[in-house]
Amino acid sequence: MKIPNNPFIGTKYIGFKEKINALKVLNAKSLFRYHGPKLLFMTNKLESKLKEYLNVKYVLACSNGASALKLACIAYGIGPGDEVLMSPFTFIASASSVLACGAIPKFVDIDESMNIDPTKIEQAITKKTKAIMCIHMQGQCCDMLPILDVAKKHNLIIIEDTAQAFASEYNNKKSGTLGDIGAFSLQAGKTITCGEGGFLATNDEVAFQKAKDFHDNGGHRVGCDYPTWMNGETSYGENYKLTELQSGVALAQLSKIEKIVKHQDKIFNYFKNYLDKTKFYKLRAKSDYNKNINVSFCLVFENGKICTEFLTYMQKYQIPFNKYCTKLINSYDVFKKKQGPNKSNYPFNLTDIEYKEGDCSKAMDLINRTAWLNLSAEFKHKHVKFIISKMEEFRAGKR
Numbered sequence: 001m002k003i004p005n006n007p008f009i010g011t012k013y014i015g016f017k018e019k020i021n022a023l024k025v026l027n028a029k030s031l032f033r034y035h036g037p038k039l040l041f042m043t044n045k046l047e048s049k050l051k052e053y054l055n056v057k058y059v060l061a062c063s064n065g066a067s068a069l070k071l072a073c074i075a076y077g078i079g080p081g082d083e084v085l086m087s088p089f090t091f092i093a094s095a096s097s098v099l100a101c102g103a104i105p106k107f108v109d110i111d112e113s114m115n116i117d118p119t120k121i122e123q124a125i126t127k128k129t130k131a132i133m134c135i136h137m138q139g140q141c142c143d144m145l146p147i148l149d150v151a152k153k154h155n156l157i158i159i160e161d162t163a164q165a166f167a168s169e170y171n172n173k174k175s176g177t178l179g180d181i182g183a184f185s186l187q188a189g190k191t192i193t194c195g196e197g198g199f200l201a202t203n204d205e206v207a208f209q210k211a212k213d214f215h216d217n218g219g220h221r222v223g224c225d226y227p228t229w230m231n232g233e234t235s236y237g238e239n240y241k242l243t244e245l246q247s248g249v250a251l252a253q254l255s256k257i258e259k260i261v262k263h264q265d266k267i268f269n270y271f272k273n274y275l276d277k278t279k280f281y282k283l284r285a286k287s288d289y290n291k292n293i294n295v296s297f298c299l300v301f302e303n304g305k306i307c308t309e310f311l312t313y314m315q316k317y318q319i320p321f322n323k324y325c326t327k328l329i330n331s332y333d334v335f336k337k338k339q340g341p342n343k344s345n346y347p348f349n350l351t352d353i354e355y356k357e358g359d360c361s362k363a364m365d366l367i368n369r370t371a372w373l374n375l376s377a378e379f380k381h382k383h384v385k386f387i388i389s390k391m392e393e394f395r396a397g398k399r
């Protein structure tokens, strides 16, 4: 049986609404969010709907998840030499957004939840630590309560990297609204998408305004007025604005979010019923406060050998269980060789931290003994039944 292997969940839902919104923007010939002959305010509408959905005061749409993370750092003045704690089990953008501000990622190990281990954070804090980046991997929030406690005790900012977890919840709050500021992605592989895009969510007006000005070339803009560039009241900034076309598509996608969440839950629950019964398979750890968005699930095996055997058995039937990655980002050249983008090697010239392959040994161990399955939105009951039948064969000793 051919098993769908499509992690592009939001993309699967592109339909009439997305096309109509894109067409409306094109017909209005108003593609720029602040100006046009017949501006439709798609980006404003997207921000308003996101505020409502997330129950936050401020949302800023921007060009992608990586820029949202950089803007989050900028919003809180995280800059040259400051240390930001994060897990190395992530996509490189979590760390490069910090480097882009001149700040230094410091890696903290994960636990069997596959997210940062809250018990390892405190020992990593130094005088230079300014923030903890909570990266909610694959639809599951970090265990935020103990992290919030540590942050409060040490006066640290919490930035949430919610690129992979839009619509997940923790303690009845949406991910990205649990700390000081949340950064989201609308890239093609995410829960909702407009190809490339992102946004920030916060309740902090000052942080929001700082990010907003920075994302608009440092000018201060009220409504759709021309920014302050002409009178020189302009700070350093860059351009991270989202276009009306992207916003129109994202707005249509957002209107489908409940449907997407429900559908992914339904697929996951087919598996969960089986997994709960067998006890042979262990899912990544999760606190009762978590309500995941089921973009994938992760099985944690006792050791790498049995995990490899499992993957080999699944691959025999073209069931797309995979290792999430084979390397953690702290072993990428950028860290191993401390490679800054310019001659001075900035910002690595500002830190004594050495990044070694063996750091974060638990994460290394876990990536070798975990198997991930993307819960393609195309999964039908027959696919799930087939996958479970093969998992059951493996459990019963067939290799």
Ligand SMILES: Cc1ncc(COP(=O)(O)O)c(C=O)c1O
Residues within 6 Å of the ligand: 064, 065, 066, 067, 090, 091, 093, 094, 135, 161, 163, 164, 184, 185, 186, 187, 196, 197, 198
């Ligand atoms: C954990 C994580 N953080 C940040 C990003 C960056 O998002 P974007 O691709 O929208 O820049 C991604 C993208 O895949 C991600 O997975």
